[in-house]
Amino acid sequence: MIQLIHVSKRYDQRSALSDVTLEIGKGEFVLLMGPSGAGKSTLLRLLIGAERPDEGQVFVHQKNVTTLKQSDIPYLRRKVGTVFQDFRLLPKKSVFDNVALPLLVQGVSADDISRKVTEALRAVGIEHKRDQLPAGLSTGEQQRVCIARAIVNSPVLLLADEPTGNLDPALTVEIIELFKTINARGTTVVVATHDPLVMAQANRRVLTLSQGRLLPEQGVSS
Amino acid sequence: MLSYLLRESWVNMRTNRMTTVVAILTTAFTLACVGIFLLLYVNLRAAAGWLQDDIKIMVYLEDRLAADSIAKVEQQLRSDHAVASLLFISKEQALGEFKAQFPSESHLLEGLGQNPLPASFVVALSPSFRSSGLVKRWAERVSRIAGVSKVDYNQDWIDALATVIRSIELVAVGIGVILSAAAVTIIANTIRLTLFARRDEIAILRLIGATTSFIRIPYLVEGAVLGALGSALSLAMLKLMYELFRQEMRTTGRFAGLENLIAFFPPSACLALIAVGMGLGVAGSFVSIRRFGEART
Numbered sequence: 031m032i033q034l035i036h037v038s039k040r041y042d043q044r045s046a047l048s049d050v051t052l053e054i055g056k057g058e059f060v061l062l063m064g065p066s067g068a069g070k071s072t073l074l075r076l077l078i079g080a081e082r083p084d085e086g087q088v089f090v091h092q093k094n095v096t097t098l099k100q101s102d103i104p105y106l107r108r109k110v111g112t113v114f115q116d117f118r119l120l121p122k123k124s125v126f127d128n129v130a131l132p133l134l135v136q137g138v139s140a141d142d143i144s145r146k147v148t149e150a151l152r153a154v155g156i157e158h159k160r161d162q163l164p165a166g167l168s169t170g171e172q173q174r175v176c177i178a179r180a181i182v183n184s185p186v187l188l189l190a191d192e193p194t195g196n197l198d199p200a201l202t203v204e205i206i207e208l209f210k211t212i213n214a215r216g217t218t219v220v221v222a223t224h225d226p227l228v229m230a231q232a233n234r235r236v237l238t239l240s241q242g243r244l245l246p247e248q249g250v251s252s
Numbered sequence: 253m254l255s256y257l258l259r260e261s262w263v264n265m266r267t268n269r270m271t272t273v274v275a276i277l278t279t280a281f282t283l284a285c286v287g288i289f290l291l292l293y294v295n296l297r298a299a300a301g302w303l304q305d306d307i308k309i310m311v312y313l314e315d316r317l318a319a320d321s322i323a324k325v326e327q328q329l330r331s332d333h334a335v336a337s338l339l340f341i342s343k344e345q346a347l348g349e350f351k352a353q354f355p356s357e358s359h360l361l362e363g364l365g366q367n368p369l370p371a372s373f374v375v376a377l378s379p380s381f382r383s384s385g386l387v388k389r390w391a392e393r394v395s396r397i398a399g400v401s402k403v404d405y406n407q408d409w410i411d412a413l414a415t416v417i418r419s420i421e422l423v424a425v426g427i428g429v430i431l432s433a434a435a436v437t438i439i440a441n442t443i444r445l446t447l448f449a450r451r452d453e454i455a456i457l458r459l460i461g462a463t464t465s466f467i468r469i470p471y472l473v474e475g476a477v478l479g480a481l482g483s484a485l486s487l488a489m490l491k492l493m494y495e496l497f498r499q500e501m502r503t504t505g506r507f508a509g510l511e512n513l514i515a516f517f518p519p520s521a522c523l524a525l526i527a528v529g530m531g532l533g534v535a536g537s538f539v540s541i542r543r544f545g546e547a548r549t
Contacts, residue, residue, distance in 0.1 A: 078459070080459075101463075101464070104458075104461045104462060104463045104464075105461065106461075107458075107459060107460065107461035108460075108461035112459055112460070118452070118455075118456050118459075120452075120453055120456065131456070131457070131460055132460040132461060134256055135457065135460060135461055135462040135463070135466050136461065179460070
């Protein structure tokens with residue numbers, strides 16, 4: 031599903047990733063660990079074509095992201111669901127409209143949108159909040175909306191960048207269990223985090239980044 | 253999807269209501285300035301056209317030319333596609349006209365015993381043959397026709413008219429370009445404010461797989477609507493000014509008769525100007541989107 035071959039990325043003179051080579055198979059659940067500034071977010075941005083590597087090759091779902099044309103990037107992103115620490119919900123749109131957005135940009139019919147959004151909201155347990163605005167939700171609920179938006183078009187890959195960064199331990203456990211459920215349905219899941227609780231709760235393969243370098247693996251294989 | 257994109261354009265304009273109104277008004281005033289010059293140009297061009305219609309070329313015939321030779325010259329002139337109209341003036345008619353125009357001088361010709369005035373054709377050329385160079389070439393060609401003694405016309409008058417028309421054209425085009433660029437800038441700035449206000453939303457749309465055109469369409473529609481409304485409003489302002497001007501001329505009696513000669517844009521030109529406004533709006537939008545796009549996530 032994901033392959034990085036000798037990937038390096040620099041911002042000005044600072045090295046964000048240095049000679050990273052890794053492979054993540056279809057259906058895996060992988061934790062990308064490391065302190066702030068280790069290069070976790072940069073790696074995720076490379077996977078969705080938001081950044082291009084200075085050296086090396088990035089493959090996602092058999093596509094070489096490094097050489098992908100700018101006009102083809104949106105089609106790659108439609109196969110990848112993304113979850114953010116700060117949720118990135120549209121404040122003036124209802125929960126339903128926020129979750130419907132990825133389907134809308136793909137030109138899905140209104141009936142299918144209604145069906146798929148309802149399914150996604152049910153999967154994350156907030157179907158009853160569909161007409162509310164994000165401001166009226168708790169942080170845990172906002173993160174669930176963000177996850178619903180990421181899975182609504184049945185992506186092959188789910189990327190989460192510090193998804194529990196704004197949540198308390200109880201909510202963190204809930205969200206990780208949700209990711210496990212999504213993974214159990216066949217979606218490859220990559221969660222970038224620095225939170226040891228996430229690692230303990232997930233109990234899955236761990237890739238550790240330190241100062242842009244990938245350290246030898248130490249996680250439990252699922 | 254289309255209804256979503258149109259709804260987004262409407263939401264954009266409603267959210268930035270004040271900016272939208274200011275943009276429409278400023279665009280309207282700018283395009284009204286262009287419109288004033290355009291109206292002036294159209295009317296002066298029409299006036300120049302009437303003056304050009306009055307330019308007549310005299311084709312004088314040799315004295316005592318037989319009727320069949322005159323007929324041959326007439327035949328040749330009539331078959332010439334540069335000739336719009338033709339009027340024959342016999343020696344007798346020429347004398348009659350001279351006496352009518354200069355009654356106090358008519359005794360001068362009586363002393364000569366015979367009529368010295370030549371027969372002639374008064375020719376008006378088609379509009380596409382009225383430029384200075386073409387008239388000159390046509391006159392040289394016609395003067396070589398057998399039976400024609402001389403071709404006479406007022407070269408200075410034709411040259412002066414051509415210069416006036418060219419100057420008006422240049423001024424109108426120059427002012428049109430400058431003020432159109434101003435309209436594009438006004439709309440571009442309005443769209444830039446909208447883009448700035450919705451930058452987070454645009455970043456999210458990009459991350460969830462929206463194509464560039466999906467993101468751009470609402471802003472291009474907004475630009476088109478601003479341009480079209482600004483243009484329509486400028487035409488309404490011009491029409492009002494035009495009617496007030498005619499009313500003023502009628503009531504004061506100054507420039508009597510002129511109020512019936514000056515014209516407003518025909519409906520087809522009004523529609524074309526609204527389309528131009530729409531095009532300027534889209535151009536303004538496009539400029540902002542391109543600049544904004546360079547700084548994308």
